[in-house]
Amino acid sequence: xxxxxxxxxxxxxxxxxxxxxxxNYYNKQTSSNxxxxxxxxxxxxxxxxxxxxxxxxxxxxxxxxxxxxxEIMGKHIAAKFGTExxxxxxxIDARENLSVQVHPNDDLARKRHNSFGKTEMWYILQNEPEAxxxxxxxxxxxxxxxxxxxxxxxxxxxxxxxxxxxxxVFFIPAGLVHAIGAGILLAEVQQTSNITxxxxxxxxxxxxxxxxxxxxxxSVDAVNFTAKGAPxxxxxxxxxxxxxxxxxxFTVQMIDLNVAKExxxxxxxxxxxxxxxxxxxxxxxxxxKYGMEKIxxxxxxxxxxxxxxxxxxIGNAKLLEAYI
Numbered sequence: 001x002x003x004x005x006x007x008x009x010x011x012x013x014x015x016x017x018x019x020x021x022x023x024n025y026y027n028k029q030t031s032s033n034x035x036x037x038x039x040x041x042x043x044x045x046x047x048x049x050x051x052x053x054x055x056x057x058x059x060x061x062x063x064x065x066x067x068x069x070x071e072i073m074g075k076h077i078a079a080k081f082g083t084e085x086x087x088x089x090x091x092i093d094a095r096e097n098l099s100v101q102v103h104p105n106d107d108l109a110r111k112r113h114n115s116f117g118k119t120e121m122w123y124i125l126q127n128e129p130e131a132x133x134x135x136x137x138x139x140x141x142x143x144x145x146x147x148x149x150x151x152x153x154x155x156x157x158x159x160x161x162x163x164x165x166x167x168x169v170f171f172i173p174a175g176l177v178h179a180i181g182a183g184i185l186l187a188e189v190q191q192t193s194n195i196t197x198x199x200x201x202x203x204x205x206x207x208x209x210x211x212x213x214x215x216x217x218x219s220v221d222a223v224n225f226t227a228k229g230a231p232x233x234x235x236x237x238x239x240x241x242x243x244x245x246x247x248x249x250f251t252v253q254m255i256d257l258n259v260a261k262e263x264x265x266x267x268x269x270x271x272x273x274x275x276x277x278x279x280x281x282x283x284x285x286x287x288x289k290y291g292m293e294k295i296x297x298x299x300x301x302x303x304x305x306x307x308x309x310x311x312x313x314i315g316n317a318k319l320l321e322a323y324i
Contacts, residue, residue: 003071005286005293006302007052008061011039016206019095021185025126026091026298037092040300041276043085044194053293061085074272074305077324086116087250087322089276089300090188091125098180099212100134100159100200103193104222105174112218113195120190121245121252122170123320125280128183135170135178135229136160146225150216155200162231169232169244175224187278189245189252189322197222241267255319257284263319264312273323275303275311284315295319 010028018036022028028038041061042049049061056064065085069078077086103109103118110116122133138158141149149155159177162170164184172178177199180186197215205211236243240260244252255263255277268275277286283296286303289310295301295317303311313319 001068001071002055002290003068003304003306004054004290005288005304005307006054006056006061006064007293007295008041008049008300008302009052010300011042011047011049013037013039017094017096017098019093021093021095021126022091025185028298034095035093036095037090040089040091040278041085041302042088043192044088047194068304071306072302072304073274074324076272077274077305084192086192086324087276088190088192088194089278089322090190091278092180092184092186092188094180094182094184097182097202099198099202100155100177100179102177102197102199102219102222103172103174104195104197108222109174109193109195115195116191116193117174118191118193118195119174119247119249120172120188121250122172122180123187123244123252123254124164124166124168124170124184125187126166126185127164130163131181131183132161132163133170133179133181133184134159135162135172135231136176136227137225140226143220143225146223147216147220150199150214153203156202160229164231169235170229171232171245171247172229173224173227173247175222176227176229177223178229187280187320189250189320191249199223250322250324253321255313255317255321257282257313257315257317257319262312262314268308268311271308271323272305273308274305275308276322277301277303277313278320278322280318280320282315282317284313284317284319287312287314
């Protein structure tokens with residue numbers, strides 16, 4: 001099969017805490033004013049991305065991977081993950097506070113849910129004045145203190161809150177207590193997993209007077225009681241390219257083509273991986289072995305590993321790039 005860079009149809013999630021920013025800022029096609037998440041690229045069961053462009057338009061990502069896993073993901077990644085795509089990419093608009101959560105690591109998620117764990121990172125895109133988020137705890141606590149605070153509705157007292165500004169980065173490893181606050185628009189790169197343990201929900205009630213289910217017992221074994229989560233402040237930088245996060249699960253970079261002018265195969269030759277691009281501003285042209293694709297603000301694209309050595313990207317865009 002002659003592969004090409006794939007665009008995907010966003011999977012929009014209507015939730016009570018969502019807003020209008022994904023529609024207004026990133027041109028997501030919806031009449032709803034309560035869209036909290038746009039799943040840009042996903043292989044989560046029940047939420048499989050569908051190709052938007054080219055000869056395979058309308059095809060599920062999982063169907064393409066059945067016959068082209070090595071060509072799309074890279075030899076080493078395909079050997080580890082088979083035909084399951086390893087990353088989930090989202091844009092998130094929190095009109096209201098999200099619940100305080102924690103995610104299990106690989107071992108616990110595999111044991112309990114036959115799933116990957118969930119390590120993720122956040123890139124702040126836009127925020128309302130005084131918006132803040134939770135990343136970790138103010139101090140190290142014991143398991144016993146944690147359980148006591150949950151039972152006595154006192155966990156909020158030790159949550160570490162951080163004000164945010166556009167361009168800030170937060171790394172959220174599995175086990176770190178966290179929450180996205182009201183008024184924050186962000187991009188998220190994470191392991192392919194939909195396992196979340198809700199620990200606190202600000203005592204909110206729905207229209208019927210019911211509080212949401214908490215996962216207190218499940219979370220006890222998942223929380224890292226020593227973990228802290230200040231924003232990432234050390235970046236590897238060269239002209240137009242800023243490496244935001246590099247861990248065993250993903251590497252994420254910000255590419256500013258207004259500075260870099262061109263991003264080409266010299267950047268890709270050291271990796272045996274797919275490349276995901278999210279266009280956060282402007283537009284760009286992706287030239288590759290068999291042709292070209294354009295990407296505009298709000299669009300996402302997956303460049304197969306087999307094409308990476310023939311790719312060059314030009315334009316005036318700001319792109320969030322993820323690979324393994």
